[in-house]
Amino acid sequence: MIERVMVTLWMCCLSFAQEEKNELGLLLGAEFIPRATTTSNQKLSFGRASRILSTTRRLSSGNTALLLEFSFAAAPSHNVESAQINATTSLATLFVTPPLRARFLNHAPASPWRSGGFGCGLYEGSSALQNGVANAEIHRNVATAQFGGGIDVRTRLKLRFPIGFRGEVRDFYTLKTPSFGVPVQRTQQHNVVVSRGLVVHF
Numbered sequence: 001m002i003e004r005v006m007v008t009l010w011m012c013c014l015s016f017a018q019e020e021k022n023e024l025g026l027l028l029g030a031e032f033i034p035r036a037t038t039t040s041n042q043k044l045s046f047g048r049a050s051r052i053l054s055t056t057r058r059l060s061s062g063n064t065a066l067l068l069e070f071s072f073a074a075a076p077s078h079n080v081e082s083a084q085i086n087a088t089t090s091l092a093t094l095f096v097t098p099p100l101r102a103r104f105l106n107h108a109p110a111s112p113w114r115s116g117g118f119g120c121g122l123y124e125g126s127s128a129l130q131n132g133v134a135n136a137e138i139h140r141n142v143a144t145a146q147f148g149g150g151i152d153v154r155t156r157l158k159l160r161f162p163i164g165f166r167g168e169v170r171d172f173y174t175l176k177t178p179s180f181g182v183p184v185q186r187t188q189q190h191n192v193v194v195s196r197g198l199v200v201h202f
Contacts, residue, residue, distance in 0.1 A: 022202040023067075025054040025166055029195025031075045031093065036177070036184045038084055044180060046091065047079035050193050052170075056101065065106040069115065072096045073172065073193050080126075080180070088125040088135060088181045093191060095121045095172045097146035114149045115170075121191075123178035130181075137179040145173045152199060162201040169194050 031050035035043055054071030078091045099117025121144035125135050150168025157163040172191040177184055 021058045023054075023056040023058075024200045024202065025052065025056070025071075025197065026200075027052040027054075027166060027168070027195040027197030029193055029197075031073070031078070032192045032194070033078065033091075034190060036180065036186060038082075038087070038180075039183045039185060040084065042082055042084040042087075042182075044080055044082045044084070044087060044184065046081075047077075048075075049077065050075040050093075050195060052168075052193065052195050052197070061106065063104070063106055065103045067101040067103060068098070069101050069117070070098050073170065075193075082130070084182050085131040086129050086133065086181050088179070089128070089130050090126040091178055091180075092124040093121065093172075093178075094124075095119065095144050095146065095191070097121075097144050097172065099146055099148075103152065109154050111152045111154075112149070113152065115146070116148075117146045119144055119146070121172060121174055125179055125181065135179070135181060140176065140179050142174040142176045147171050147173070164199045164201065165196070166199045167196040 029050050030048040033046040035045050052073045054069055056067045056069045058067050060066045073095045075093045080088050080091055097117045097119030099115040101113050101115040103111050103113040105111045121142045123140045125138050148170030153165045155164055170193045175188050177189045
């Protein structure tokens, strides 16, 4: 399901990016999920993987530019490791959080930026738990806040459009945890994504 949603959002981003004054970001990185502790004091640890796609419309220019961003971050599969046999075996995440971004030193070779936004998230657990029992709650939709920052680097690379590089860190914060198959002690979750990749300017 996560993969199908990613393809749909990819097509929407490409459609939106046909106007001028747009950017299309294609990034890969790692999503860091803090280790969770169950109510029976067992640990849950998570693997790392993520992809980010974003398209951005510049709202203002000048030394400090304001941009409206449509972005999504997806991690198709985190391995879940735990000694608790009724925990899930994997976790997938998808976050769609349209933020506003302020980019400083807009005309410099390297421009730092900050962003913040609000949207929704989807947690998808494995269909079966570690003990083989069917997972009763595979999907969980959550309200999500996103805060982040990064740096854009301009280059002389140009195929059909100018190409640059981006490095960034984003925190996708949810007030609900995923369904792990077992209750955990925390009631909210940070999903920190560190990524880098290409930016195509339209």
